[in-house]
Each structure stands twice: as structure tokens, then as C-alpha cells.
Amino acid sequence: MRIAQITDMHVKRQGEMLTPGLDSYAALGAALRRIDGLDPRPDLMVATGDLTADGKPEEYAALRDLLSGLDMPCLLLPGNHDNRENLRDAFPDQPWEDGQFLLYAVDDWPVRIVALDSVVAGKPHGEICAGRCRWLDKTLSGQPDKPTIVMFHHPPFVTGIAYMDAMGLADPSGLAEVIGRHKQVIRVLCGHIHRPIQTMFAGTAASVAPATSFQVGLDLIDPNSILLTKEPPAFQLHNWTPESGLVSHTVYVEEYGSWVRPAHYKSASALEAEAEEN
Numbered sequence: 001m002r003i004a005q006i007t008d009m010h011v012k013r014q015g016e017m018l019t020p021g022l023d024s025y026a027a028l029g030a031a032l033r034r035i036d037g038l039d040p041r042p043d044l045m046v047a048t049g050d051l052t053a054d055g056k057p058e059e060y061a062a063l064r065d066l067l068s069g070l071d072m073p074c075l076l077l078p079g080n081h082d083n084r085e086n087l088r089d090a091f092p093d094q095p096w097e098d099g100q101f102l103l104y105a106v107d108d109w110p111v112r113i114v115a116l117d118s119v120v121a122g123k124p125h126g127e128i129c130a131g132r133c134r135w136l137d138k139t140l141s142g143q144p145d146k147p148t149i150v151m152f153h154h155p156p157f158v159t160g161i162a163y164m165d166a167m168g169l170a171d172p173s174g175l176a177e178v179i180g181r182h183k184q185v186i187r188v189l190c191g192h193i194h195r196p197i198q199t200m201f202a203g204t205a206a207s208v209a210p211a212t213s214f215q216v217g218l219d220l221i222d223p224n225s226i227l228l229t230k231e232p233p234a235f236q237l238h239n240w241t242p243e244s245g246l247v248s249h250t251v252y253v254e255e256y257g258s259w260v261r262p263a264h265y266k267s268a269s270a271l272e273a274e275a276e277e278n
């Protein structure tokens with residue numbers, strides 16, 4: 001099973017810039033074309049929040065328009081730049097459960113996908129409150145033996161990028177307690193930081209995917225400033241097999257061409273054949 005993860009698309013209406021020269025609508029279009037062209041194609045795409053620039057209905061309409069060209073199921077969840085009501089209204093076909101938060105579990109593939117909503121309305125930081133932890137515990141208890149990805153926007157660990165950590169996930173201890181008890185959780189997937197980052201959390205691997213819009217500079221010192229760098233837009237491809245589990249690749253949206261391979265670089269099977277001949 002192959003899952004493409006995009007995040008932090010910060011989509012604006014077509015032709016509107018996120019900041020001078022930064023066309024997040026076009027950037028997402030390019031990312032979707034790259035994903036669509038992957039061979040083999042992913043079975044599923046997930047988008048881990050900050051789907052739009054400001055959570056406006058017209059931005060969700062633009063996002064819907066872009067996603068309509070992708071012939072692949074797509075699961076969404078909100079980030080701090082989103083608006084729950086507008087997102088729910090624009091995408092009534094997402095598997096949202098009823099209630100205040102945008103939560104769901106999907107069992108259509110060999111890997112189960114569980115989505116949490118880490119948004120605190122009107123605030124940049126995130127929270128997974130006791131109620132959402134209880135929902136997660138109950139949901140994970142329903143399928144204890146199926147490999148499961150849990151995904152939400154705000155990463156549950158300190159990244160070292162001080163500006164972003166100041167708007168991180170509030171006290172993740174309740175979440176850690178729940179995830180730590182459910183050994184079928186093979187990965188926690190997040191966004192929000194706009195860089196590829198990996199660590200361990202509650203006994204499982206946790207990662208942040210790079211953004212399709214802009215990347216945040218690697219500043220491990222200054223909590224008061226942030227660099228929106230021109231590092232290349234990227235996404236992640238999570239490849240699951242029963243033998244190897246979930247293996248994650250970072251893929252750049254742009255294709256950069258290739259070098260001529262030196263003649264003495266040979267495949268393992270070619271070297272083996274040569275050894276047998278000699």
C-alpha cells in the first residue's frame with residue numbers, strides 16, 4: 001500500500017499570491033501532477049492540515065477544484081490555518097464523524113488510517129484534549145491488530161525550531177499515554193513545521209512532512225523570527241508492505257534530471273554474475 005502525504009498547502013484562490021511571488025495554488029497543482037505521475041501510483045493521498053491560507057470558503061472551493069483533477073482517494077484534516085465549519089461544508093464527502101471535531105477512521109486498506117483534529121479555533125498552537133484522547137483510545141481499541149497510522153497537524157514533540165515550537169501541541173502526555181498502549185500504531189504523521197523531521201513518540205515513529213507551499217528555515221536558535229525559505233516543495237511517499245512495514249520517502253515536486261552513471265557502477269546482480277564467471 002502506498003500513501004502520498006502532502007501538507008501545509010496554504011492554498012489561496014487561483015492567481016492570488018500567499019506572499020509576493022509565492023503562488024500556493026500553482027504549487028499544489030504541480031505537486032498533484034507529480035503525485036499523479038508516480039509509477040506505481042499511490043493508493044491514497046492524505047493532506048495533514050493547513051490546507052488553505054485562511055480557511056475561507058473560496059479557498060476551499062479552489063482546493064476542491066485542484067483535487068477534482070486527481071484520480072485517487074484523498075483524506076483531509078484541518079490545521080491552524082483552516083476553519084472547521086468551512087472545511088466540513090466544502091468537503092461533505094470526507095468520512096468525518098458527527099460532532100465538534102473533524103475525526104475519522106478509515107478501514108479500506110491494509111493500513112488503517114485514523115485522523116485526529118489538533119486545532120484550537122483561532123489559535124496557532126494545537127491541542128488534543130481529554131475528549132479527543134478518549135475518542136482515539138476507543139477507536140484504536142476497535143482494531144487492535146491492524147497496522148495503523150495516526151495523523152494530525154501539530155507534531156507532538158519539540159522540534160528544536162523555536163519559533164514553531166512556541167505554537168506547538170500543548171501537553172501531549174495524554175496522547176502519548178493512549179498511543180503508547182496501542183502497539184498497532186506504526187506511525188504518527190504530522191505537518192505544521194514545513195520541514196521533513198523524524199523522531200520517536202510514545203514508542204512509535206513520528207514524522208513531519210515537508211510542505212508543498214514553502215519550507216521553514218532550519219533555525220534552532222531564534223524564537224522570534226522565522227524564515228520562509230525557497231527550499232524546494234516536497235511531499236512524502238509512505239510505502240507499506242507486510243515484510244518491511246512502513247518505509248517513508250521524501251519526494252521533491254520538481255524533477256531535476258540525472259547524471260550519466262559511471263561505467264564501473266554495477267548492480268548487485270551484475271557483480272554476482274561476474275563473480276560466477278570468474
Ligand SMILES: [Fe+2]
Pocket residue numbers: 008010049050079081192193194
Ligand atoms: Fe503551515
Ligand SMILES: [Fe+2]
Pocket residue numbers: 049050079080081153191192193
Ligand atoms: Fe500549521
